[in-house]
Amino acid sequence: xxxxxxxxxxxxxxxxxxxxxxxxxxxxxxxxxxxxxxxxxxxxxxxxxxxxxxxxxxxxxxxxxxxxxxxxxxxxxxxxxxxxxxxxxxxxxxxxxxxxxxxxxxxxxxxxxxxxxxxxxxxxxxxxxxxxxxxxxxxxxxxxxxxxxxxxxxxxxxxxxxxxxxxxxxxxxxxxxxxxxxxxxxxxxxxxxxxxxxxxxxxxxxxxxxxxxxxxxxxxxxxxxxxxxxxxxxxxxxxxxxxxxxxxxxxxxxxxxxxxxxxxxxxxxxxxxxxxxxxxxxxxxxxxxxxxxxxxxxxxxxxxxxxxxxxxxxxxxxxxxxxxxxxxxxxxxxxxxxxxxxxxxxxxxxxxxxxxxxxxxxxxxxxxxxxxxxxxxxxxxxxxxxxxxxxxxxxxxxxxxxxxxxxxxxxxxxxxxxxxxxxxxxxxxxxxxxxxxxxxxxxxxxxxxxxxxxxxxxxxxxxxxxxxxxxxxxxxxxxxxxxxxxxxxxx
Numbered sequence: 001x002x003x004x005x006x007x008x009x010x011x012x013x014x015x016x017x018x019x020x021x022x023x024x025x026x027x028x029x030x031x032x033x034x035x036x037x038x039x040x041x042x043x044x045x046x047x048x049x050x051x052x053x054x055x056x057x058x059x060x061x062x063x064x065x066x067x068x069x070x071x072x073x074x075x076x077x078x079x080x081x082x083x084x085x086x087x088x089x090x091x092x093x094x095x096x097x098x099x100x101x102x103x104x105x106x107x108x109x110x111x112x113x114x115x116x117x118x119x120x121x122x123x124x125x126x127x128x129x130x131x132x133x134x135x136x137x138x139x140x141x142x143x144x145x146x147x148x149x150x151x152x153x154x155x156x157x158x159x160x161x162x163x164x165x166x167x168x169x170x171x172x173x174x175x176x177x178x179x180x181x182x183x184x185x186x187x188x189x190x191x192x193x194x195x196x197x198x199x200x201x202x203x204x205x206x207x208x209x210x211x212x213x214x215x216x217x218x219x220x221x222x223x224x225x226x227x228x229x230x231x232x233x234x235x236x237x238x239x240x241x242x243x244x245x246x247x248x249x250x251x252x253x254x255x256x257x258x259x260x261x262x263x264x265x266x267x268x269x270x271x272x273x274x275x276x277x278x279x280x281x282x283x284x285x286x287x288x289x290x291x292x293x294x295x296x297x298x299x300x301x302x303x304x305x306x307x308x309x310x311x312x313x314x315x316x317x318x319x320x321x322x323x324x325x326x327x328x329x330x331x332x333x334x335x336x337x338x339x340x341x342x343x344x345x346x347x348x349x350x351x352x353x354x355x356x357x358x359x360x361x362x363x364x365x366x367x368x369x370x371x372x373x374x375x376x377x378x379x380x381x382x383x384x385x386x387x388x389x390x391x392x393x394x395x396x397x398x399x400x401x402x403x404x405x406x407x408x409x410x411x412x413x414x415x416x417x418x419x420x421x422x423x424x425x426x427x428x429x430x431x432x433x434x435x436x437x438x439x440x441x442x443x444x445x446x447x448x449x450x451x452x453x454x455x456x457x458x459x460x461x462x463x464x465x466x467x468x469x470x471x472x473x474x475x476x477x478x479x480x481x482x483x484x485x486x487x488x489x490x491x
Contacts, residue, residue, distance in 0.1 A: 008108045008151050010179035010210040013037035014227050014252060015240035017214055018087040018113065018155070020120065021283055022246050025075050026270035031245060032083055033266070035252035039084055043113045043121060044074055046090040049099040060274055063106045075274065076106050085109040085153065091125035091136065093143035100148045109151040109178065112140055117157070117187040128157055128187040134171055141175035155181035155214070158199045165199060166206045179210040181240060191218050191243065200234035210237035217243035224254050246287045260288050261297070264314050271307055278307050285310065299342060303400040305384065332419050338388060339419055343398040345410040349427050356413040356424045360391065363422055372416070374409045387412040
């Protein structure tokens with residue numbers, strides 16, 4: 001007999017669908033604030049979860065499931081206890097039961113992922129790989145339904161034929177699950193393909209348990225009112241959304257969508273309150289920004305490395321200032337004796353044979369000035385680099401941190417070039433006339449024909465430090481008292 005006595009209702013609800021990297025605690029809580037009835041965790045793999053210890057975190061007032069390497073695999077809190085569904089990736093009934101029993105007192109239901117087509121989920125027979133193994137599906141679901149006290153559900157994708165899909169869903173219903181989520185696409189279809197509302201409708205009519213329709217984000221669900229339209233189109237009991245909520249979780253608000261800046265600030269409150277991992281925070285905020293990720297606000301967010309820095313980048317005064325100065329995001333700011341700008345070196349934007357560092361070097365030679373000198377530091381927490389270039393007695397740097405010493409120096413050179421109003425070699429900039437003497441000599445020697453492009457091609461293939469127009473940098477390294485590695489080079 002089933003022990004499944006859970007009280008969570010799956011009829012007439014709007015749910016936050018499970019999303020890897022997105023469905024962490026801050027997003028789930030925000031979705032609940034905006035009106036979601038049920039929120040699913042990201043998919044959690046049974047092998048990893050089975051190794052976790054349940055830890056009550058008294059500081060954060062959370063329950064944490066902590067892996068042997070001390071990573072928090074799943075964090076939850078009292079506010080979501082009656083609404084959160086843990087989604088599991090599994091292909092093994094016994095292991096699934098171990099995990100379900102580990103978490104059952106801290107969640108409202110357990111869901112098994114049977115629809116994700118990505119390798120992350122399908123390896124080991126999990127996710128959409130289960131769709132071709134209905135016996136294993138039955139074994140997993142029956143074991144859980146009979147083994148835990150909370151509702152058990154699963155989420156599938158549709159099969160190649162309607163008959164196959166309905167047959168599978170009826171077998172799933174027979175296991176005693178409380179509801180079934182149906183993503184209305186085949187496992188080989190992607191978001192660009194239209195969702196098959198007619199198949200979800202046929203599935204809904206074939207079973208008596210609640211069917212939760214999924215897959216309408218791109219074309220059908222853009223605002224709260226669209227939930228009901230999607231529900232009618234699919235004949236389903238309920239609706240769950242993934243991308244529409246990822247882009248703006250206020251889609252659950254019956255009063256209408258909020259501006260992304262406001263949503264981001266609300267998200268950040270939870271990210272800081274519950275000590276969310278900064279990289280996860282940044283990832284989720286970038287999904288909310290979408291095409292605005294290239295805006296000044298987006299660039300400021302991308303450069304942040306901690307939740308505190310992210311907060312600063314989205315601080316209300318900062319947002320207002322950015323919006324006021326939106327027409328000139330590269331306005332230089334004096335920081336002590338260093339002129340700074342928010343500049344990131346994007347290699348693809350400088351495809352020619354000359355880098356910004358080389359343009360600056362050539363200009364210094366042309367003006368008979370001392371060569372530019374670079375001083376680079378590396379911060380310990382993420383090994384990122386920032387460089388200051390000294391040119392004609394003045395210092396320049398980017399406020400953004402780069403992934404390598406070379407990129408940090410290029411960014412500093414760009415700041416200097418822009419402040420001086422000089423060409424930097426960017427795409428679409430046109431011919432600058434700054435060509436190094438040695439480069440001209442090499443071109444005359446190797447390619448008498450001025451139209452011959454061979455030299456240019458060869459130069460593109462060489463690393464920046466090997467370019468004839470740029471002497472090798474001499475560099476030293478030392479460690480600053482704060483643990484930051486200090487690197488200096490002449491060029």
